[in-house]
Each structure stands twice: as structure tokens, then as C-alpha cells.
Amino acid sequence: MLTDPISDMLTRIRNAMLVNHDVVLVPASKMRVSIVEILKRERFIRNFEKLRGEPQGILRIHLAYRDKGESAISGLKRISKPGLRVYVGNGEIPRVFGGLGISILSTSQGMMTGQEAWRSKIGGELLCYVW
Numbered sequence: 001m002l003t004d005p006i007s008d009m010l011t012r013i014r015n016a017m018l019v020n021h022d023v024v025l026v027p028a029s030k031m032r033v034s035i036v037e038i039l040k041r042e043r044f045i046r047n048f049e050k051l052r053g054e055p056q057g058i059l060r061i062h063l064a065y066r067d068k069g070e071s072a073i074s075g076l077k078r079i080s081k082p083g084l085r086v087y088v089g090n091g092e093i094p095r096v097f098g099g100l101g102i103s104i105l106s107t108s109q110g111m112m113t114g115q116e117a118w119r120s121k122i123g124g125e126l127l128c129y130v131w
Contacts, residue, residue, distance in 0.1 A: 023063070027056055
């Protein structure tokens with residue numbers, strides 16, 4: 001049993017990128033699907049698909065690489081953890097690498113990037129940084 005499924009997903013993606021895999025498989029959940037949708041929208045991954053499975057299904061994530069074979073994701077960092085939750089208000093949402101990366105927040109209106117939350121003038125739980 002995992003105590004931090006989001007951290008597990010980020011670690012699987014990080015490990016797959018380090019060895020230049022095209023695809024990584026992750027157990028599915030609503031929160032993981034929301035995070036992967038944001039990564040696709042921001043072009044950090046090429047695509048993803050949800051496969052049927054017992055009991056929860058599996059996400060097949062297709063990783064994106066640039067022309068020279070380097071990964072579109074340079075780094076992933078988990079911020080809010082089960083032992084220490086990190087919440088930010090609208091004015092406290094951090095910029096990642098001067099705007100080159102994104103922060104992912106869980107808000108009352110669903111998962112969104114830090115920039116989207118800032119535009120909507122809402123805060124939430126700061127889940128992770130991606131750059």
C-alpha cells in the first residue's frame with residue numbers, strides 16, 4: 001500500500017525519463033488523471049491513455065522528448081506531502097524557474113496550474129513543480 005501515490009507517479013515518470021523510455025505505466029486515480037491532463041496540456045508529455053484493469057485501471061503515459069533526445073521534463077519535485085501539507089493563497093503562488101516551469105495546485109475548482117489559479121484569484125494545496 002502506498003502512502004503517497006502522487007509522489008510514486010512522479011518518481012516513475014522521473015525514472016522512465018532517465019533511461020529514455022517512451023512509455024510509463026502508472027496505476028490510475030482521478031487525481032493522477034488530472035495531473036497528467038495538465039502535463040499534456042502544458043506539453044511536458046505527448047499523450048496518455050487510461051487502460052482498463054482491476055481494480056482501478058492503469059494510465060499509459062507517453063513521454064515527450066526534444067530533437068536531441070533530451071526529455072521535455074527537466075525535473076519534478078513534490079512539494080505537499082502526506083506528513084506536511086503545503087497550502088498557498090492567491091498572492092503566494094510561486095513561479096517555477098521564472099515562468100519556464102509550472103506549479104500544480106489542487107484547488108476548490110479542481111486541479112490547475114499555478115498561473116491558472118493566480119488568474120482565477122484562488123489558492124489551494126501546492127502539489128508539485130514541473131520544469
